Amino acid sequence: MKLMTCALFSLAVLAAGCGRQESAATAPKKLPVASAAQAHSLVLDTRHIDQVLSDFTASGELVGVSALIYQDGREVYFGAHGMADRERKIPMARDTLVRIYSMTKPVTGAVLMTLYEQGKFQLDDPLEKYAAEFAGMRVYAGREHGEPVYEAAARPITVSDIMRHTAGFYSDSSDSPVGELYRAADPMSLTHTLEQMAESLGELPLVFQPGSRWLYGPSTDVQAFLAERLAGQPFLAERLAGQPFAQLLQERILDPLQMHDTGYRIGDRRDRLARMYNRHEDGSFTPITDDRAPANAPLLRDWPMTPGGWGLVSSLDDYMRFARMLLNGGALDGVRVLKPETVALMAADMLPDTVTDRSWLPGKGQVGFGINFAVRLAPPADRKEASGAVGEFFWDGFANTLFWVDPQHKLAAVLFTQYQPWGGVDLHKDFRDAVYRNAAAASALGRPAGPDSAGR
Structure with missing residues (x-):
């Protein structure tokens, strides 16, 4: 059944490209279809995943972290560790709100x-x-x-x-x-x-x-x-x-998916908002408390700007609803937001081979780029690369949040934390390695050592 799902997903990519008659420059590339061996059910080691995340806060590498994973249409993992606000002693929780920064982009693309x-x-x-x-x-x-x-x-x-x-x-x-x-x-x-x-x-x-x-x-x-x-x-x-973008976003994505915690302004929910931290080279964290700071000011009043590339606040469950909609080919709980072929088009590699200068994108692994997503084209090349399945599509945010959708294993994952600048901690790699620990084709563990790679 999983093999059939992967094959249909790839066929939908072709249908999307052929149906709209785009040129060769914009036509999506055909993604590899998983073999029967690769498409077997992924058994998650949830205890190991939880331990990996817990270790980040216990060691002081992170102030707080939370994650949610769905597979085969059901929740298979939730964990929250450390503090959403260290100074106020508020623990990271399921309903904690975070700044998702560039994870706004896939939502804009869907609109x-x-x-x-x-x-x-x-x-x-x-x-x-x-x-x-x-x-x-x-x-x-x-x-x-x-x-x-x-x-x-x-x-x-x-x-x-x-x-x-x-x-x-x-x-x-x-x-x-x-x-x-x-x-x-x-x-x-x-x-x-x-x-x-x-x-x-x-x-x-x-x-x-x-x-x-x-x-x-x-x-x-x-x-x-x-x-x-x-x-x-x-x-x-x-x-x-036309129609204000914030209204479009509400009517076409947030309301249909019941993403009630997601929006540009925090309103009266500030007690649920995670504190943003600056991470320093020595690994220490200092809170950003100034309401005029870029991490806070956009959320606190109605500004004219409603950016498509950043700016949304969301919760784990809200963003998971968006990810599950994509995983389901554009529908969730009986409500269709996008057609399956449209989702497949978004999740296909749209970069021509002639585009060889790709800035820091290769630091994300063996990927191309679709419509506001990175798209995995090949298994991890070495153990320094993060684990991931061919055909998955994903993106992250400046405050080190992450999500991905893996059609091959019918899996969606959302990972939250709140610090800047991007990187400095192996959170994304270690979380991905833990998720794909039991998937030989997707796991980077056990692969040969490779050169250092840098992300954003």
Whole structure:
């Protein structure tokens, strides 16, 4: 039965690509189909998983951590260890709310893909067809006599570019004079609406030609703007008021899935919000208590900005409902949010082989990239890589949260903690290694040693 499920999932990828007649540049790649041996039932060692997480807080490597796993349609593991707020002595709990940062991105992608299903756009469409703000883009082309040089974009940014981070937008990790312009314009200011963000971003040069590289940046915020622009509007909806993105998010994802704990503002639930901590090089943690700090300010009042790439607060059970919807091919508890072929398209590798410069994405393992997810294309190459099953899709957040969906083993996992910056603790790898401890094809344990790999 599991083999049949994996095969159907791969066939749905093909159907999604063929049905919408996207070009070769955006057509999803066929994922490997698991063999009968690989698709056997994964037996989780939940005691070991719990011990691994408990050790992180007992040793002081983390202040608090929690995790939830579903398999075959039922809960198979929940654990919470340490403190949600060390200073107030509030333990990490099942209903603790956390800042999920970039785990907002897959939710935004789901909103936009509901519009895709309505025929509002095609992946190959130029973004400027719906958003004139991004017409006639310039691209940074280096320096000449010490001065920056800009050239015209070789082709327009497409919708698929903003889905897979190949648009060319500036990122903090890119080294170019565009950074100074970006910081001065501050397109992601909380005081901006999504439309103002798009206007500002569209005036800035790109840092590479569209479609030529993978670079993490504000593409998902542009997705939120596009969804807002297109909702309720005909084609070529230039500068016509659409539907606010926060409303779209509520009506198309959060309400249907009964994700009542998820949103941009914390409201009267602050006593449930985990404290954010700064982790220092010596492994110590200091709490972020200033309400004006970036970790807190966006949550405490209604700002004009409702970003697509970050900003949501959620609970374990809420985000698991989103993950289970994806695992079930777009439906949960009798409510359909997306079609199975749409979920399969989102979870397929959309990066062309010609995109060889992929920034830090290879640090995530043997992966490609779909619509706001990394997609595992091959088993772990060595034991330094995190364990994972071929065909799984996943993403994480700046505060070190993580989720993934594994169709091969009918499994979804959500992992929460709250510290910044990203990394510094082997939490994701150790948790994944514990989950796949008994799956030879997915486990990194026992594989040969390899070179060091770095994530984000």
